[in-house]
Amino acid sequence: MNPEGIKYHKEHTWARIEGSMATVGITDFAQEALGDIVYIELPELGASVTAGESMSDIESAKATSPVISPVTGTVKEVNSALEDEPEMINPDPYGKGWIVVVEITGQGDLLDAAAYDAFLKEESQ
Amino acid sequence: MSLVVIGSGPGGYVAAIKAAQLGQSVTIIEDTEVGGTCLNRGCIPTKALIASTSLLSKARELDKYGIDLNGTVSPNLEKIMARKDKIVSTQVKGIRGLFKSWGIKLLEGKGRLLEGKTVEVLLNDGSSISIEADNIIIATGSSPAHIPAFPVDGINxxxxxxxxxxxxxxxxxxxxxxxxxxxxxxxxxxxxxxxxxxxxxxxxxxxxxxxxxxxxxxxxxxxxxxxxxxxxxxxxxxxxxxxxxxxxxxxxxxxxxxxxxxxGRAFNSTGLGLEEVGVKTGKSGEILVDEQMRTNIKGVYAVGDVTGGMLLAHTASAEGIIAARNICGQEVKMDYSCIPAAIFTSPEIASVGLRDFQVHEMGIKTRTGMFQYRALGKAHAIGEIVGFFKIIADEETDRVLGAHVVGSEASVVIHEAAVAIRNGLTSKDLARTIHAHPTLSEGLMEAAEDVHGEAIHLPKK
Structure with a gap:
């Protein structure tokens, strides 16, 4: 159910790693659990992010939660369209709802799609 | 017994009315307009503006509430300011009416202390008179601080x-x-x-x-x-x-x-003859007073912003009442431990009692309860889901030490926490008080419950 070819963090974020760059976002499970997203506090360009640590905060109708970075590195690009339309994440968390592009120096303990699906199944039991 | 009050802001006018209620013959001196900073240049006019801007903000999201707008929404500053001015002038008239009703004499001019509890008044019409009084209350307030680095010109x-x-x-x-x-x-x-x-x-x-x-x-x-x-x-x-x-x-x-x-604000303590009469001031020019609002000179009291401290209208009023009651022979002291305060940002902020950094500095062991606005049905119903309720309670006694609310109507919600702190109630007292549903006040109850991990509308920790 989760797309192949990208890596998943157990804190429900994903990274599409291409060479030294990784596009990062939250998973479909995360957006579903959060409900309608009303705001995302985007990291600044050039900010350092660390795998397993919060890189931004996301607010939904239900909760305010940290977004846990799946990778370590420097923020090279932010999806500034989310400033005005954070709700774009809900229908398209792996596409238009991407959050940042990070130049990576390391990554967390990441899962492939099948392992993440299995992890979600386990969690729900 | 006669009393002269210099300044008619929320410190001075409240002192004047209280003293008149207690039988004093009161004269109040004001050089601009009754109501002071609060009514003319502070609390009230800004809240009038904020009423306009928050409506504007709501109007911009009418669609969210299922209302179609056929046209555009835009602020008209001239009308917004006119509305604000009208509100201020109505309130000014109200205070003038209260003075009349309680037999308080209003002199419009500048007051200055002379020896022997005499106040010289340079009236706005250019003439001057001297009045003697048994007691004097100075309530001249504060003004925006001027620092030379900022060339304030009133235009740019x-x-x-x-x-x-x-x-x-x-x-x-x-x-x-x-x-x-x-x-x-x-x-x-x-x-x-x-x-x-x-x-x-x-x-x-x-x-x-x-x-x-x-x-x-x-x-x-x-x-x-x-x-x-x-x-x-x-x-x-x-x-x-x-x-x-x-x-x-x-x-x-x-x-x-x-x-x-x-x-910041500067204290309006110059030109009052304080030095000549020997009234002591602090290093920023604030008038030094004791808990009964007495200066070092017998019969001379001071209240409100001019005494430094919190610079809150309601603190000034409370001090004015304390001064008036002491003048009338009641021995009362000012208690600063439980003064709620509200800030009208968007959303509102309200607080009472201790802050997190204060309990840390004081080394008090505490438990904290927290509850989010977005967990309240009412917050969703009215479309105001931003904010939180926070209660800080003493770990040992469970007494409420501080409460902080950010969110819609925070300034209204805070007061039950003030009652709790003032009366030494515990977080459990608040938690076990039934709160009406659906209201925003329920959030404070849930925060009180959360002090002991017992909030109903929070997941298990």
């Missing part, structure tokens, strides 16, 4: 006094100082459409509030695209014909059409 570089009489909405505004005044104006100007930058020397906005309050309001500023720069000092202000360049010690220049300087 403003204080809050000038901001209240603007005739055009500036396209951009740099606000120096992220205290209560700076933050309230930041939201007002932003809602009106100005690009706003707030520059603050300290590490956070509203540095006297709980740190979680500052964090939330910083995020709300970010959402509204108000640029907040903390730990930033202004090195130079260059006023050009149509814009102002603010040079920072640690950052790029900020260019804006106008500047609002909100870096």
């Amino acid at each position: 570089v403003l204080t809050s006094d000038h901001a209240l009489v603007l005739t055009e909405i500036p396209k951009s505004m740099v606000i120096v100082g992220a205290g209560v005044i700076g933050c309230e104006w930041a939201f007002i100007f932003r809602e009106l459409g100005a690009l706003v930058t707030v520059v603050e020397m300290l590490p956070r906005a509203l540095a006297t509030e709980d740190t979680e309050v500052s964090a939330l309001i910083a995020r709300e500023m970010k959402k509204k695209k108000i640029k907040l720069m903390t730990e930033t000092s202004v090195s130079k202000v260059v006023v050009e014909s149509d814009h102002i360049v603010t040079k920072l010690l640690n950052g790029p220049d900020v260019v804006a059409e106008k500047m609002l300087v909100s870096i």
Whole structure:
């Protein structure tokens, strides 16, 4: 159910790693659990992010939660369209709802799609 | 017994009425307009403006509430200001009416203390008279502080006094100082459409509030695209014909059409004859008083902003009542331990009692309960889901020590926490008081429950 070819963090974020760059976002499970997203506090360009640590905060109708970075590195690009339309994440968390592009120096303990699906199944039991 | 009150703001006019109620023959002296800063240049006019800007903000999201708008919504500053002026003048008339009803004589002019409890009044019509009194209360208030580095001219570089009489909405505004005044104006100007930058020397906005309050309001500023720069000092202000360049010690220049300087208040203690009569003042010019609001000179009292301290209208009023009662022979002391305060940013902020950093500094062991607005059905129903309720209770006794609310109607919700603190109630007392549903006040009850991990509408921890 989760797309192949990208890596998943157990804190429900994903990274599409291409060479030294990784596009990062939250998973479909995360957006579903959060409900309608009303705001995302985007990291600044050039900010350092660390795998397993919060890189931004996301607010939904239900909760305010940290977004846990799946990778370590420097923020090279932010999806500034989310400033005005954070709700774009809900229908398209792996596409238009991407959050940042990070130049990576390391990554967390990441899962492939099948392992993440299995992890979600386990969690729900 | 006769009493002269100098200054008719919320300190002076309340003291005058209380003293008259207790049988004193009262004269009150005012050189501008009754009501003081609060009514004429502070609390009331800004809240009138905020009523307009919050309605504007709601109108911009009518669609969210299922209402179609056939046309556009835009602020008309002339009308907004006219409404504000009308509200102020109605309230001024109200105070004048109260004076008349309680037999208080209003003299319009400047008062000055002379030896032997005599007050010389230079009346606004140019004449002067002297009046003797058994007691005197000084309640002359405060004014925006002037610091030479900021060339306030009332046109380009403003204080809050000038901001209240603007005739055009500036396209951009740099606000120096992220205290209560700076933050309230930041939201007002932003809602009106100005690009706003707030520059603050300290590490956070509203540095006297709980740190979680500052964090939330910083995020709300970010959402509204108000640029907040903390730990930033202004090195130079260059006023050009149509814009102002603010040079920072640690950052790029900020260019804006106008500047609002909100870096503090100065105490109105000069020109009152204090030195001549020997009334002691502190190093910032504040009049020194004891808990009964007495100065060092027998029969001379001082209340409100001019005595320094919290600079809150309701503190001034409470002090005015204490002074009046002491003058009338009741031995009463001012208690500063439980004074709620409200800040009318968007959303509102209200607090009472201790902040997180204070309990830390004091080394008190506490438990904290927290509850989010977005977990309340009512918050969703009215479309106001931003904010939180926070209760700090003593770990041992469970007594409520502090409460902090950020969110819609925070200024209303806070008062039950004030009752709790004032009367030594525990978080469990608050939690076990049934709160009506659906209301925002339920959030404070849930926060009180959360002190012991018992909030119903929070997941298991």
